[in-house]
Amino acid sequence: MATKRTKTILDLFDKNYTTKLFCSLDYEAPWQLLFATILSAQCTDERVNIVTRDLFRKYSTVEAFAQADLEEMELAIKSTGFYHNKAKNIIASAKIILDKYNGKIPMALEELTALPGVGRKTANVIRGNIYHIPSIVVDTHVKRISYKLEFTKEKEPVKIEFDLMKAIPREHWILYNIQIIRFGREICTARSPKCEICFLNELCKARENK
Known part of the structure; x- marks a missing residue:
């Protein structure tokens, strides 16, 4: 079950990013x-x-x-x-x-x-x-940022996937993938995170520990 903090984070992602499902890879079939x-x-x-x-x-x-x-x-x-x-x-x-x-x-x-x-x-x-089955896709952005947000303490993708399945409501799984990838590319970059403009400033434990 999602905590109040998790719900707040997801609400902020919904507010700042799209809530429409899409894939960044081009395909027809x-x-x-x-x-x-x-x-x-x-x-x-x-x-x-x-x-x-x-x-x-x-x-x-x-x-x-x-x-x-x-x-x-x-x-x-x-x-x-x-x-x-x-x-x-x-x-x-x-x-x-x-x-x-x-x-x-x-x-x-x-x-x-x-x-x-x-x-x-x-x-x-x-x-x-393709089949619209709620799924968590653990790529480099999801792995890195989910750890920062303390949704998981694991480093292995499969273990991270299962932690996220517990932490995040099922209806938000696919959307979380899409939003985190954009967030990781635009704001919470690996080398130089733009903490000064991040909408998760007050909720990010990683920023507190700097």
């Missing part, structure tokens, strides 16, 4: 979001969107990805980093999606995380954006 999210590991969403603009034209179906030449795929996604593993995992996942799920992206967390290159973070992005 569920499988495109899956592959884009795999590419987003250790890469900015902006860079991924640039890469997928051409990638999804060249490989316009799951079948095309499943039949893709590995070296050509690596070349196409090279600028996203870790392209050897990403290309291999995307092609392998495409084959499984075709063979096991008839070209559809599975909904269950266990089925998603069984796909090559898909961890809980990627799976929760799919569950939240």
Whole structure:
């Protein structure tokens, strides 16, 4: 159950940021979001969107990805980093999606995380954006800021995810992901947090401990 302090923080996020659900990765089909999210590991969403603009034209179906030449795929996604593993995992996942799920992206967390290159973070992005299942996505911003706000004392993403599921109302899970990412990019940056303009000044324990 959310505490009074948690509710106040969430209300301030709602007041200062959007309460509409959206995804910063560009996609039209569920499988495109899956592959884009795999590419987003250790890469900015902006860079991924640039890469997928051409990638999804060249490989316009799951079948095309499943039949893709590995070296050509690596070349196409090279600028996203870790392209050897990403290309291999995307092609392998495409084959499984075709063979096991008839070209559809599975909904269950266990089925998603069984796909090559898909961890809980990627799976929760799919569950939240495609199937509208309330999910917590623990990226670098969510991990860092949730710790600052004392929603968790953990450092491991899975443990942080479960702490946040307890601390934050279920109906706010997906929205929390969206708001924290914007907050982390604009105000509570890793290197130089703009504490002087932060709307959470009076509630932030990290600021008190400076």
